[in-house]
Amino acid sequence: xxxxxxxxxxxxxxxxxxxxxxxxxxxxxxxxxxxxxxxxxxxxxxxxxxxxxxxxxxxxxxxxxxxxxxxxxxxxxxxxxxxxxxxxxxxxxxxxxxxxxxxxxxxxxxxxxxxxxxxxxxxxxxxxxxxxxxxxxxxxxxxxxxxxxxxxxxxxxxxxxxxxxxxxxxxxxxxxxxxxxxxxxxxxxxxxxxxxxxxxxxxxxxxxxxxxxxxxxxxxxxxxxxxxxxxxxxxxxxxxxxxxxxxxxxxxxxxxxxxxxxxxxxxxxxxxxxxxxxxxxxxxxxxxxxxxxxxxxxxxxxxxxxxxxxxxxxxxxxxxxxxxxxxxxxxxxxxxxxxxxxxxxxxxxxxxxxxxxxxxxxxxxxxxxx
Amino acid sequence: xxxxxxxxxxxxxxxxxxxxxxxxxxxxxxxxxxxxxxxxxxxxxxxxxxxxxxxxxxxxxxxxxxxxxxxxxxxxxxxxxxxxxxxxxxxxxxxxxxxxxxxxxxxxxxxxxxxxxxxxxxxxxxxxxxxxxxxxxxxxxxxxxxxxxxxxxxxxxxxxxxxxxxxxxxxxxxxxxxxxxxxxxxxxxxxxxxxxxxxxxxxxxxxxxxxxxxxxxxxxxxxxxxxxxxxxxxxxxxxxxxxxxxxxxxxxxxxxxxxxxxxxxxxxxxxxxxxxxxxxxxxxxxxxxxxxxxxxxxxxxxxxxxxxxxxxxxxxxxxxxxxxxxxxxxxxxxxxxxxxxxxxxxxxxxxxxxxxxxxxxxxxxxxxxxxxxxxxxxxxxxxxxxxxxxxxxxxxxxxxxxxxxxxxxxxxxxxxxxxxxxxxxxxxxxxxxxxxxxxxxxxxxxxxxxxxxxxxxxxxxxxxxxxxxxxxxxxxxxxxxxxxxxxxxxxxxxxxxxxxxxxxxxxxxxxxxxxxxxxxxxxxxxxxxxxxxxxxxxxxxx
Numbered sequence: 001x002x003x004x005x006x007x008x009x010x011x012x013x014x015x016x017x018x019x020x021x022x023x024x025x026x027x028x029x030x031x032x033x034x035x036x037x038x039x040x041x042x043x044x045x046x047x048x049x050x051x052x053x054x055x056x057x058x059x060x061x062x063x064x065x066x067x068x069x070x071x072x073x074x075x076x077x078x079x080x081x082x083x084x085x086x087x088x089x090x091x092x093x094x095x096x097x098x099x100x101x102x103x104x105x106x107x108x109x110x111x112x113x114x115x116x117x118x119x120x121x122x123x124x125x126x127x128x129x130x131x132x133x134x135x136x137x138x139x140x141x142x143x144x145x146x147x148x149x150x151x152x153x154x155x156x157x158x159x160x161x162x163x164x165x166x167x168x169x170x171x172x173x174x175x176x177x178x179x180x181x182x183x184x185x186x187x188x189x190x191x192x193x194x195x196x197x198x199x200x201x202x203x204x205x206x207x208x209x210x211x212x213x214x215x216x217x218x219x220x221x222x223x224x225x226x227x228x229x230x231x232x233x234x235x236x237x238x239x240x241x242x243x244x245x246x247x248x249x250x251x252x253x254x255x256x257x258x259x260x261x262x263x264x265x266x267x268x269x270x271x272x273x274x275x276x277x278x279x280x281x282x283x284x285x286x287x288x289x290x291x292x293x294x295x296x297x298x299x300x301x302x303x304x305x306x307x308x309x310x311x312x313x314x315x316x317x318x319x320x321x322x323x324x325x326x327x328x329x330x331x332x333x334x335x336x337x338x339x340x341x342x343x344x345x346x347x348x349x350x351x352x353x354x355x356x357x358x359x360x361x362x363x364x365x366x367x368x369x370x
Numbered sequence: 371x372x373x374x375x376x377x378x379x380x381x382x383x384x385x386x387x388x389x390x391x392x393x394x395x396x397x398x399x400x401x402x403x404x405x406x407x408x409x410x411x412x413x414x415x416x417x418x419x420x421x422x423x424x425x426x427x428x429x430x431x432x433x434x435x436x437x438x439x440x441x442x443x444x445x446x447x448x449x450x451x452x453x454x455x456x457x458x459x460x461x462x463x464x465x466x467x468x469x470x471x472x473x474x475x476x477x478x479x480x481x482x483x484x485x486x487x488x489x490x491x492x493x494x495x496x497x498x499x500x501x502x503x504x505x506x507x508x509x510x511x512x513x514x515x516x517x518x519x520x521x522x523x524x525x526x527x528x529x530x531x532x533x534x535x536x537x538x539x540x541x542x543x544x545x546x547x548x549x550x551x552x553x554x555x556x557x558x559x560x561x562x563x564x565x566x567x568x569x570x571x572x573x574x575x576x577x578x579x580x581x582x583x584x585x586x587x588x589x590x591x592x593x594x595x596x597x598x599x600x601x602x603x604x605x606x607x608x609x610x611x612x613x614x615x616x617x618x619x620x621x622x623x624x625x626x627x628x629x630x631x632x633x634x635x636x637x638x639x640x641x642x643x644x645x646x647x648x649x650x651x652x653x654x655x656x657x658x659x660x661x662x663x664x665x666x667x668x669x670x671x672x673x674x675x676x677x678x679x680x681x682x683x684x685x686x687x688x689x690x691x692x693x694x695x696x697x698x699x700x701x702x703x704x705x706x707x708x709x710x711x712x713x714x715x716x717x718x719x720x721x722x723x724x725x726x727x728x729x730x731x732x733x734x735x736x737x738x739x740x741x742x743x744x745x746x747x748x749x750x751x752x753x754x755x756x757x758x759x760x761x762x763x764x765x766x767x768x769x770x771x772x773x774x775x776x777x778x779x780x781x782x783x784x785x786x787x788x789x790x791x792x793x794x795x796x797x798x799x800x801x802x803x804x805x806x807x808x809x810x811x812x813x814x815x816x817x818x819x820x821x822x823x824x825x826x827x828x829x830x831x832x833x834x835x836x837x838x839x840x841x842x843x844x845x846x847x848x849x850x851x852x853x854x855x856x857x858x859x860x861x862x863x864x865x866x867x868x869x870x871x872x873x874x875x876x877x878x879x880x881x882x883x884x885x886x887x888x889x890x891x892x893x894x895x896x897x898x899x900x901x902x903x904x905x906x907x908x909x910x911x912x
Binding site: 107108 | 827
C-alpha cells in the first residue's frame with residue numbers, strides 16, 4: 001500500500017501553439033533526492049515543473065506523484081493542482097502581499113482545523129527557515145533572502161510529497177544567492193524533502209542537485225549524478241553547457257583504439273572508420289603548461305604528447321591563472337596555470353595533455369561510448 | 371488496482387468537469403455582458419432597417435450631411451486645439467524648472483472633471499450676450515453693439531476643448547515620464563542641443579501618446595451632447611435629440627444615431643490600436659525614480675508661466691469664477707434653488723448613480739477577469755464588444771433603449787432600471803479598464819501558489835485575488851458613480867417622470883437662462899467630480 005513518494009514523467013509532451021515546448025520527456029524523481037533540471041532558457045524546464053504541479057495539461061504522456069496518476073493525456077485524467085500535494089516555490093516568490101509572513105506560511109494549512117496545531121506548524125516552519133521572530137512582518141518588510149525563506153517555509157508547511165522550485169535564487173544578488181542556496185540545501189536535506197529544482201545556472205545545478213538532468217530544446221539530453229554529467233557528458237551540448245569546455249579537432253586513428261589531435265595521440269576506443277572527424281573535450285584543468293625559455297628550443301616538445309602554443313590572453317583568477325592559447329593548428333584552447341606561472345600574450349608555451357580522467361570525444365554531437 | 375481506484379477518486383475527467391470550472395462560468399457570464407453591450411447598435415440597425423426606404427430618404431437629406439460635416443469639423447478642431455494647449459504644459463511640467471510644476475499640472479487636469487454642459491453654461495454666462503464680459507465692457511463704453519457671438523462653432527470648440535485637452539495632457543505626460551531621461555542625456559552628450567534632442571529622441575516616442583490623447587478628445591467631441599446643445603451647434607447628438615423629442619422623427623433619429631455610432635466606433639478602435647502593448651503584468655512596485663534632467667528655462671520662464679496661466683485661466687479659473695459669481699448673486703437675490711430641492715436632486719443623482727456603480731462593476735468583473743487571466747481571441751472580442759458604450763453617443767444609447775423599452779420591455783420603459791441599464795452600457799468600458807488594471811496587479815503566480823497549497827480555484831480567488839484587487843475595483847465603482855452623476859443625455863431621455871437629478875436640474879435651469887438657479891447644483895457636481903481627478907493626478911505624479 002505504501003507507494004514510494006516519487007515523481008514519474010512518462011513520454012511527456014507539451015505544445016504551445018505550434019511550438020513544441022517539451023518532447024517525449026522521461027524523468028523520474030527518487031524519494032528524498034534533489035534533482036536539478038538544467039538547461040538554457042526556453043528548453044522546457046519550467047514547462048516540466050508546471051506539468052508536474054498541475055498548472056498545465058500535458059498534450060501527451062503521463063505524470064504520476066507517489067504512484068498516483070495525476071495527469072494522463074490518453075485517458076484524460078487530470079488532478080487539479082490543489083489535490084496533488086505538490087509544493088511550489090516561484091521565481092518571484094509569489095508571497096501574498098496582503099498577508100503577514102506567518103499568515104503566508106499558514107495559508108496551505110487550512111485543512112488543519114485545530115488552531116493550535118496550525119500555529120505550532122507555522123512556528124516550526126518559521127524556526128526551520130530561521131525566521132522565528134519575523135512572522136508578523138508583511139512581505140515587503142522582508143529582505144529578498146528572507147522572502148525566499150518564507151516562500152520555502154510556506155511551500156513546505158503542508159508536507160508536500162515533492163517540492164518544485166522554479167529558478168528560486170535568480171531574484172537574489174550574487175552574494176545572497178550563495179548564502180541562501182546553501183541554507184535551502186540544508187533545509188531540504190534536514191526535512192528529507194524530495195525536490196525538483198529548475199535552473200539555467202550550471203554551478204547552481206551542480207551545487208544543489210543530487211542528480212542533474214539537462215534539457216535542450218524540449219528534449220532530455222542526459223540525467224545522472226552531478227559528477228557524471230560534468231565529467232562524462234553524453235553529448236556535445238551537455239559538455240558545452242556545463243561550462244569551461246573547449247573542443248579540439250580529433251581524427252580517428254586506424255585500429256579503433258586512438259584519436260589524433262593537435263596535442264598528440266589520445267588513447268580512446270572507437271568503432272569509426274579511419275579519418276573520421278571528432279570533437280575532443282578539453283577542460284582547462286586537463287592541460288599542463290610548461291614555460292619555454294628563449295634558450296630552450298622546439299626540440300624539447302615531444303609532438304607525440306605535447307604541442308607548442310602561443311599565449312593570447314591571461315585571466316587572473318586568484319588561486320590560478322587561466323590562459324587562452326592558440327595552437328599551431330589555429331585552434332583556441334583554455335588552460336589553467338599555477339598562479340606563479342606568469343606568461344605574457346605572445347609568449348610561447350608548451351602544452352601537455354594530462355587528464356586525470358578519461359577524455360570525452362564526440363561524433364555527430366553524441367559522446368563516443370567508453 | 372489501488373492506484374486506479376485513487377485515480378478515479380482524485381480526478382474528475384471529461385467535458386462535464388471542464389464546464390463546471392470557474393473559467394467556463396466566467397466566460398458564459400462575460401459573453402452575456404458582451405451581448406448586452408451590443409444591444410444598442412443592433413437595435414438601432416434593426417430600427418433603421420425596418421424603416422426601409424424612409425431610412426434611405428434620411429440619408430438623402432442635406433441636413434443629415436450638414437450634421438455630419440459639423441460633427442467632423444468639431445472632431446478635427448477639438449483634438450488639434452487640445453494638442454496645442456496640452457503639449458507645452460506636459461513638457462514644461464515634466465522636463466523644465468517651471469516654478470510650481472505640480473500645481474500647474476493639477477490645475478490643468480482638473481477641467482477633465484467638469485461636465486461639458488456646466489462649462490458651456492459658464493462660458494455663455496461669461497462671454498455670451500448679456501454675459502459678464504459684455505456687461506463689464508458696456509459699462510466701460512466698449513463693444514456696445516455686442517461681442518462677437520459665442521454661439522455656434524467657436525463656442526462649441528471652446529467648451530468641448532476646455533474639458534478634453536486634459537486627456538492629451540495626461541497621455542503625453544505619462545509617455546514623457548516613461549521615457550528614460552538618460553536617453554535625453556545621451557542625445558545631449560552626442561552633441562544635440564535641447565531642441566534637437568527633443569525633436570530626434572523624445573518627439574518620435576511621444577507621437578503615439580499624442581495620437582491616443584487626440585483620438586480620445588475626438589471621441590468626446592463626437593459624443594458630446596450638453597456643451598454643443600448649449601452652444602446651439604447642430605452636430606449629431608443635439609440633432610438626434612431634437613428629432614426624437616420635438617419632431618418625433620424616430621427613423622431620422624435612428625439613422626443619425628447609427629451614423630454617429632459608426633463614427634464613434636471608428637475613432638475608438640483607432641484609439642485602442644494606439645495603446646502601447648507593454649508587459650501584461652505590472653507588479654505594484656515603486657518606480658525607480660530617475661531624476662529627469664531639468665532644463666533651465668531662463669528667459670523663457672515668463673512666456674512659459676504666461677502660457678500655463680492662460681490655459682488654466684481660460685479652462686478652470688474663468689468658469690470657476692463665473693460659477694461662484696452667479697452662486698453669490700443668486701444667494702443675494704434669493705434666486706437660488708432651495709436647500710431642500712438641491713438635497714432632493716442630489717438624492718436622485720446618488721440613487722441612480724449608486725445603482726449604476728454597483729451594476730456596472732458586477733457586469734465588468736467577468737469581462738476583466740477573462741481578459742486578464744485568459745488572454746486570447748474570445749476575451750479580446752468580448753472586451754471589444756463592451757467598448758460600444760464608450761464609442762456611442764449617450765443620445766444614441768438612450769434612443770436604442772427607448773425603442774427596446776417600447777417594443778420589448780414595456781414594463782421597464784421610463785423606469786429607473788432602464789436608466790441604470792443605460793448607465794451600465796455607457797460606463798462599462800471605464801469599469802472594465804479600471805478593474806483590469808487592478809487585476810493585473812495580482813500576478814497569476816499568487817493564485818497558482820494558493821492552488822499548489824491546496825486551495826480550489828474559487829477559494830484561491832477569494833483568499834488572494836479579491837482582497838488584492840478590491841481597492842482597484844472600488845476605484846472603478848467610484849469612477850462609474852461620478853460619471854453617472856454627470857451624465858446628461860441618457861438621463862434626459864430615459865429618466866422616469868419626476869426624476870430630477872443634479873444634471874437635469876442644471877440643464878433645465880440653463881435652458882431657461884436661470885443662470886443663478888443652475889449655479890448650486892453645478893457647483894455640487896463639479897466638486898464631486900473633481901475628487902477622483904485630483905486623486906488620479908496625485909497618484910500619477912507620485
